[in-house]
Amino acid sequence: MSATVPASPSGILVEAEDFDSHGGWVVDSQFEAQMGSPYLLAHGLGQPVADATTKVEVGEAGDYEVFVRTRDWAPPHAPGRFALSVNGVRLDTDLGINGDGWSWQPAGRVALPKGEARLALHDLTGFDGRCDAIFFSRDGVAPPNAVDAASRSWRKALRGLPQTPVDGGDYDVVVVGGGISGCAAALTAARLGQTVALVHDRPVLGGNASKEIGLMPRGTQGKLLLELAQRTEDGDLVALSLLQAEPTAQVFLEHRIIAAERQGDRIVSVDAVEAKGGLERRFRGRMFIDTSGVAMLGVLVGAETLFGREARADYDEPYAPEQGDEMHHGNTLFFRTRMADRPVPFPEVPWATEVSKDYANLSGQLTRPGAENGAGPVANANPDNPTFQFSADPTQAWMNQFPATHYWEYGQWLDPYTSGELVRDYLMRALYGTF
Ligand SMILES: Cc1cc2nc3c(=O)[nH]c(=O)nc-3n(C[C@H](O)[C@H](O)[C@H](O)COP(=O)(O)OP(=O)(O)OC[C@H]3O[C@@H](n4cnc5c(N)ncnc54)[C@H](O)[C@@H]3O)c2cc1C
Missing domain, CATH: 2.60.120.260 (Galactose-binding domain-like)
Structure with missing residues (x-):
């Protein structure tokens, strides 16, 4: 273009x-x-x-x-x-x-x-x-x-930047998005002897499992996942060093895919912009893998993508709604707190969102990357509310026994491609309202 x-x-x-x-x-x-x-x-x-x-x-x-x-x-x-x-x-x-x-x-x-x-x-x-x-x-x-x-x-x-992307190389495989799934795809391709470019828009690998966020992959975990999800002292995944040890793999951090070109029904190249400096690079490939978490490559090339919840009849799923709709996972904002030994002043925030005082309960924290649901500060250390419970309903007693990780989610009905900043800002207003 x-x-x-x-x-x-x-x-x-x-x-x-x-x-x-x-x-x-x-x-x-x-x-x-x-x-x-x-x-x-x-x-x-x-x-x-x-x-x-x-x-x-x-x-x-x-x-x-x-x-x-x-x-x-x-x-x-x-x-x-x-x-x-x-x-x-x-x-x-x-x-x-x-x-x-x-x-x-x-x-x-x-x-x-x-x-x-x-x-x-x-x-x-x-x-x-x-x-x-x-x-x-x-x-x-x-x-x-x-x-x-x-x-x-x-x-x-x-x-003083060129108007068209500079050559980013020609690869057997180009992987878009360096979350855990993108790291797994790139490492597998490299170990099969393929030349591979992993193009990722953050400064560290891992996506939701990165040290920036800190979740651990859950559910069934195979050998490759366990290998990639080991962490170094500072919480970073070992994924980057594993990929750097592969002679046929190249990792491009802080490169965001912004365009893609196809010939007929095949993708032939993707363009990425580097966050610092703004230089654009074009990566050509024989195979492209979209692990962006949001089907970004698919959206850019006009591929058919699914969005929201399908109607129950579409895939015969018992928990699906009768009618399909556009509801989807919102975006999540994590926060960590610790109990101080004295009152800590906080500025007036009249623009913040008022949240329930029950959030004075601080049980459960993502204490460090990879350690979810750590104990957190003692929940009933709040002298104003020493007997706080998440739920008084005996059938919901589990809520009071298990530590709850501190995160909020919003945007289930908003378009994640166009409303991301609005969703993040809404959640920050709620976070400041908590304090
Ligand atoms: C609070 C929370 C709780 C969760 N609980 C569960 C659970 O219990 N079970 C479960 O299965 N899942 C859960 N998930 C979801 C789980 O985290 C994701 O399924 C998982 O992260 C998917 O990994 P991924 O590699 O596909 O995507 P991601 O981890 O999202 O990684 C994709 C990466 O691609 C990058 N990217 C996006 N667009 C571009 C672009 N244009 N160019 C370059 N890079 C790009 C992104 O920055 C991101 O880092 C949870 C998520 C959150 C936030």
Whole structure:
């Protein structure tokens, strides 16, 4: 696919994920397909995180209009506010207060001398401020905000990136998504002597079993799964080192598949974008395996996919609903808590979702990656509610005996391909409401 390069606006584009130092900010690339780019997130649980800093080269001295692409994630409350400083001078405008949806918030005007300019993002709240990019506009025109080919093309041009993907190689097998199933597929292919590329959008392998999330595979487990699911000291799966030991396997971390090409009914290549730097690579293959967990490759090539629950009659499943519908698993947000030996202050969060006080019960935690349902803090250590029970119903007594892992799920009726950020943010509001 070739995209056209829009002529205007012109200026200097700085992608937040490309900053030299992220300080306490983290790269969030999960919602790139929805909002157009990875971004930096200030996830400080109410404590402002350390500044992200970078240097940029200014080729032409002059006055620049500054735009920052951001989002108020709980409008109109703007819980995630931050500021930008240029060469040590903080711009007056608080950022992250631009209403619902991603947009370029005007941040003021600066005079930039030719040469190096220093930029810093200052988090003001610790509540998930987000910065996608900063644009210094010469002609005062706001940058394109749409999530489309023209916008992508504009960004590539300003970042000096090629408009078409560079060669990512030719493989017997290309595996999309490095969860446990993708790791198993790639390792098996490599051990059969096939050349294989495992293309995964996170910095670590494992998907839901990764050290980022920490679930363990459940149910029947074969030899290969047990081998892959061993963990190192820091909770990471050994999957990466097993794959790196295979001479015919290559792992591409932080590469998100964004496009696929097919000839007739065969896929011939997939395109991935690297989270940092934004370079696109094209991987060609004889066989493609979709282990993205969300049938992403299938969706991209227009394959037939199933969504929601089928009607009972479709597969003769006794537990299926009479009528099929679009209900599906929501997304999950895990959180861990620990009991302090003194009261701990927490900022006022009027924008949070109020949740039942019974959630003061903290029994059961995902204590560390791979150790689900650990004991957690003593449930009845809460002096306000020493006899708390999840259920007083004797037939539900198991609820009070087994520790409950702390996670919430939402989005069962929302489109996971277009609403992921909304679902995550909804769950964060509930998490902060708990505190
Ligand atoms: C709280 C919770 C409880 C669960 N309990 C159970 C249970 O009891 N039993 C059960 O069977 N299952 C359970 N599951 C589901 C289980 O975790 C999944 O079935 C399992 O993770 C599937 O593994 P996977 O490798 O297919 O997918 P995932 O673990 O989702 O891995 C897929 C990976 O692909 C990556 N990816 C997605 N799109 C792209 C792209 N475009 N480009 C590159 N990479 C991409 C994703 O980032 C992800 O890391 C639970 C899940 C959660 C969250």
